[in-house]
Amino acid sequence: MKLAQSHSYYIKSVIEIESERERESNLMATSHVDVPGEPTETGTALLETATGTIQGFQPINNIHQHLCAFHFYAHDMTRQVEAHHFCGHLNEDVRQCLIYDSPNKDARLIGIEYIVVESLFLTLPDDEKPLWHSHEFEVKGGYLFMPGVPGMVERQDLKQVCKTYGKVIHFWQVDRGDPLPLGIPQIMMALTRPGQLDENIAKDVEKRFGVSFEEQREQRKDLTGPDHGIHPLANAAGRGLKTELREVDIPPATSMPRVFV
Amino acid sequence: MASSDEKPGPTPVATGDKPTPPGEPTTLSSKILDKGAGMMQSLEPVKEMKQHVCTFALYAHDLSRQIETHHYVGRLNQDVLQCAVYDSDIRKANLIGVEYIISPKLYETLPEEEQKLWHSHAYEIKSGLWVNPGVPQMLEKPELENMACTYGKFWCTWQVDRGDRLPLGAPALMFSPQPVNRGRVRPDLVQRRDEKYKISTEELRESRVDIQEPEIHPNADYWVKHNKGFAVDVKPADMKRLAPFP
Numbered sequence: 425m426k427l428a429q430s431h432s433y434y435i436k437s438v439i440e441i442e443s444e445r446e447r448e449s450n451l452m453a454t455s456h457v458d459v460p461g462e463p464t465e466t467g468t469a470l471l472e473t474a475t476g477t478i479q480g481f482q483p484i485n486n487i488h489q490h491l492c493a494f495h496f497y498a499h500d501m502t503r504q505v506e507a508h509h510f511c512g513h514l515n516e517d518v519r520q521c522l523i524y525d526s527p528n529k530d531a532r533l534i535g536i537e538y539i540v541v542e543s544l545f546l547t548l549p550d551d552e553k554p555l556w557h558s559h560e561f562e563v564k565g566g567y568l569f570m571p572g573v574p575g576m577v578e579r580q581d582l583k584q585v586c587k588t589y590g591k592v593i594h595f596w597q598v599d600r601g602d603p604l605p606l607g608i609p610q611i612m613m614a615l616t617r618p619g620q621l622d623e624n625i626a627k628d629v630e631k632r633f634g635v636s637f638e639e640q641r642e643q644r645k646d647l648t649g650p651d652h653g654i655h656p657l658a659n660a661a662g663r664g665l666k667t668e669l670r671e672v673d674i675p676p677a678t679s680m681p682r683v684f685v
Numbered sequence: 686m687a688s689s690d691e692k693p694g695p696t697p698v699a700t701g702d703k704p705t706p707p708g709e710p711t712t713l714s715s716k717i718l719d720k721g722a723g724m725m726q727s728l729e730p731v732k733e734m735k736q737h738v739c740t741f742a743l744y745a746h747d748l749s750r751q752i753e754t755h756h757y758v759g760r761l762n763q764d765v766l767q768c769a770v771y772d773s774d775i776r777k778a779n780l781i782g783v784e785y786i787i788s789p790k791l792y793e794t795l796p797e798e799e800q801k802l803w804h805s806h807a808y809e810i811k812s813g814l815w816v817n818p819g820v821p822q823m824l825e826k827p828e829l830e831n832m833a834c835t836y837g838k839f840w841c842t843w844q845v846d847r848g849d850r851l852p853l854g855a856p857a858l859m860f861s862p863q864p865v866n867r868g869r870v871r872p873d874l875v876q877r878r879d880e881k882y883k884i885s886t887e888e889l890r891e892s893r894v895d896i897q898e899p900e901i902h903p904n905a906d907y908w909v910k911h912n913k914g915f916a917v918d919v920k921p922a923d924m925k926r927l928a929p930f931p
Contacts (some may be wrong), residue, residue, distance in 0.1 A: 461787075468763060476736070480818075514708070517708030520780040531730040552693060570726070573722050595783055609842075609855075667918065669917060672913065674747070674912050
């Protein structure tokens with residue numbers, strides 16, 4: 425309760441400060457508040473160019489794919505977010521994605537998604553399943569797409585994605601104008617039927633990426649969802665989910681070695 | 686369901702004695718698809734990650750649970766960094782969370798209730814726990830002084846150390862090592878890390894003695910003064926709708 429109140433006063437003051445600046449980028453949609461802070465200093469940039477060259481980035485190099493889709497909050501369908509997923513395979517059955525609010529260099533890292541095949545989803549405990557959502561509708565509906573990839577190639581992968589389930593957690597509520605990642609993580613859900621996606625958001629994305637969801641829908645008619653149908657516990661068990669923060673007593677240390685770091 | 690749950694329900698998924706995660710090896714056709722897509726898409730945001738940091742973190746609901754982390758750091762501006770956090774530095778590392786790092790100037794603008802969720806980096810850096818693998822000390826030193834003043838907010842989405850073979854449960858808040866008994870990292874964890882990178886945390890600590898000790902904001906590292914941590918609960922709720930669901 426307190427966190428939410430102080431948050432709204434904070435947002436108000438930052439927005440007042442930031443309201444003069446305008447972010448210009450034809451690929452940026454969701455929010456219009458700049459990230460506070462000074463531009464990167466030359467020395468810092470130089471160092472990072474160096475570290476970027478010297479160090480290894482294997483987990484990041486495993487990211488090979490950009491998918492654009494839409495998420496909404498598991499307690500509030502009216503708050504919708506354009507989500508740019510940058511995904512890598514851990515194996516044939518599991519993918520992990522970094523979610524950004526745009527495909528640009530200055531995109532904000534707003535969340536994470538994990539994607540698993542149906543057989544793995546079915547092994548999840550029953551109280552875990554509601555945190556996951558099905559992908560069938562957004563894939564068949566044409567709303568999930570891979571920017572820049574020709575339809576025929578895209579569909580090869582979407583054939584598989586259509587049958588998977590995803591778990592999405594967002595940390596930065598850019599849709600409400602948060603200048604920084606405030607508050608606690610939010611479980612997100614995905615589109616499951618027509619009429620859910622805000623038309624303005626849809627049109628905006630179609631325009632900016634030169635896609636037509638309707639055309640995609642036509643092309644994807646032969647794709648099929650999970651073999652066993654969409655599990656009734658998926659998609660927040662058909663209801664909704666919220667997160668809450670709780671203070672806990674820290675257990676006393678057992679024997680903690682004194683000599684050490 | 687809570688981030689502080691001991692172990693998720695009994696399923697083959699939660700055992701941890703088999704390789705994480707379950708599933709078939711990536712097929713050739715998937716690899717080809719990926720390669721193809723990779724050539725046609727620019728993946729700009731991901732290219733912005735230009736630093737690899739190896740350090741340690743503690744669960745905010747149970748400090749005795751400690752993990753080695755691999756942060757791949759991207760900079761938004763001089764005051765804000767965002768990190769994809771993995772459990773190792775190999776290609777198939779598990780993505781276990783996200784950390785945001787901000788300057789003291791920005792930290793001070795946060796509401797008090799928000800500040801409690803953030804941790805300081807001073808001790809982690811000065812003690813040598815935080816390293817940039819492969820980067821010569823001379824190169825990293827100037828920026829470490831800046832980093833030492835920053836504050837971080839780290840959410841863990843996959844509790845691999847609990848044995849989870851898939852990301853289960855509620856996201857967990859993490860804290861940083863601190864110079865009080867319960868905040869110190871277990872020697873065996875540090876040793877294993879040092880051996881892997883052929884470094885010595887202790888030597889790094891000595892070389893960083895001259896890094897200025899920043900003044901840490903009283904609201905950071907909440908548990909140190911209050912003996913209380915945080916857990917996140919996931920609860921059923923009525924979803925506000927604008928159309929039928931699901």
